[in-house]
Amino acid sequence: MDIRNFRKNKFNQKKFLTTFIVVLIVIFFFYKIKNFFFNPPQEQIWTGDIFSGQQLSSYKKGDKIRFAGSLSVDNHFPLYTHTIIRGPDVIGLKSTTINLNNYVGDIEIVGEIIDFDKNLPIVDVAIVKLAKPGLVIKGNTYLFIKDLLYLDFNDQLQLSANKSGKNITIYFNKAPVFDVERFLCSKILQDKDCNYIIEGYLSSQKEFFNTEAGYTFYKHADKTWAVFDGNIFGYMFKNIEDDMILDISNMVKIVNKDFVVENKKDLIKEKCANADDILKTIGFSKVGFNDPYFLMISVEGTTSHRKPCTCNITFDLRNEWTPTEVNFETE
Numbered sequence: 001m002d003i004r005n006f007r008k009n010k011f012n013q014k015k016f017l018t019t020f021i022v023v024l025i026v027i028f029f030f031y032k033i034k035n036f037f038f039n040p041p042q043e044q045i046w047t048g049d050i051f052s053g054q055q056l057s058s059y060k061k062g063d064k065i066r067f068a069g070s071l072s073v074d075n076h077f078p079l080y081t082h083t084i085i086r087g088p089d090v091i092g093l094k095s096t097t098i099n100l101n102n103y104v105g106d107i108e109i110v111g112e113i114i115d116f117d118k119n120l121p122i123v124d125v126a127i128v129k130l131a132k133p134g135l136v137i138k139g140n141t142y143l144f145i146k147d148l149l150y151l152d153f154n155d156q157l158q159l160s161a162n163k164s165g166k167n168i169t170i171y172f173n174k175a176p177v178f179d180v181e182r183f184l185c186s187k188i189l190q191d192k193d194c195n196y197i198i199e200g201y202l203s204s205q206k207e208f209f210n211t212e213a214g215y216t217f218y219k220h221a222d223k224t225w226a227v228f229d230g231n232i233f234g235y236m237f238k239n240i241e242d243d244m245i246l247d248i249s250n251m252v253k254i255v256n257k258d259f260v261v262e263n264k265k266d267l268i269k270e271k272c273a274n275a276d277d278i279l280k281t282i283g284f285s286k287v288g289f290n291d292p293y294f295l296m297i298s299v300e301g302t303t304s305h306r307k308p309c310t311c312n313i314t315f316d317l318r319n320e321w322t323p324t325e326v327n328f329e330t331e
Contacts, residue, residue: 080117110126271326
């Protein structure tokens with residue numbers, strides 16, 4: 001055989017073999033890609049995703065589910081402790097990792113169907129997403145961050161709160177009973193000048209009362225009461241009966257610097273420290289938000305060694321007021 005033909009044939013064989021291997025690789029990857037998009041592995045999808053249009057009746061034990069709706073306490077322990085409702089669909093919820101009592105109203109859950117109670121799917125919740133990031137719920141307390149309003153309903157478990165538009169709505173056994181609206185005081189608009197409004201209440205001898213927390217509630221009109229944080233902003237309690245405002249008033253706290261420092265002074269003193277000294281007394285203080293969830297407190301005071309000091313401490317409101325950053329300096 002001619003050496004040139006031999007080399008040419010050898011080259012053609014190698015070229016054919018290389019082409020064949022490339023074609024096999026392309027077919028293999030095409031097959032994998034096709035399967036990924038058109039026949040995805042079961043563990044890579046949420047088979048019970050409510051947004052896919054799948055009906056509750058088609059769920060089975062072991063299915064993963066993502067479901068958005070309104071959360072309610074519905075204690076059927078040990079089967080489930082809560083239900084989440086969206087239109088005609090109802091799902092029972094429990095969780096081995098999350099305290100569902102920290103949430104209320106519209107949420108989104110991700111979890112796995114672990115059982116059925118007749119036709120009711122029971123889901124073990126792994127993830128909860130709040131629909132309203134400006135609301136922090138702990139137990140039966142509600143901190144409305146943008147409204148700087150804190151409602152402590154721990155002694156009245158029938159009460160709950162949520163916000164829609166400008167109004168914070170208070171519920172009794174899930175039924176709305178009254179609304180609260182915050183407004184900023186204005187020195188330009190007379191009807192929004194809080195000092196002028198209060199003077200008007202007093203001159204017209206409107207009813208008022210003082211609470212244990214030091215707030216004064218004024219009767220603004222029939223079924224409407226007002227309370228103010230100095231001349232900065234005020235709150236209107238609307239559609240509320242007179243006997244109810246007396247009960248509710250002691251559950252209301254305005255989140256100003258006095259509220260924060262008074263409620264967290266022991267924690268502030270504990271965290272504002274170094275190896276040699278610690279904050280002992282608090283004098284001047286101010287409070288501000290770094291973003292919707294992080295609140296910064298700046299205090300000036302004296303240490304246990306009677307030295308002037310300053311301390312800036314940032315709290316994560318979502319996690320039990322956990323301090324995330326502390327800057328303590330002494331002179």
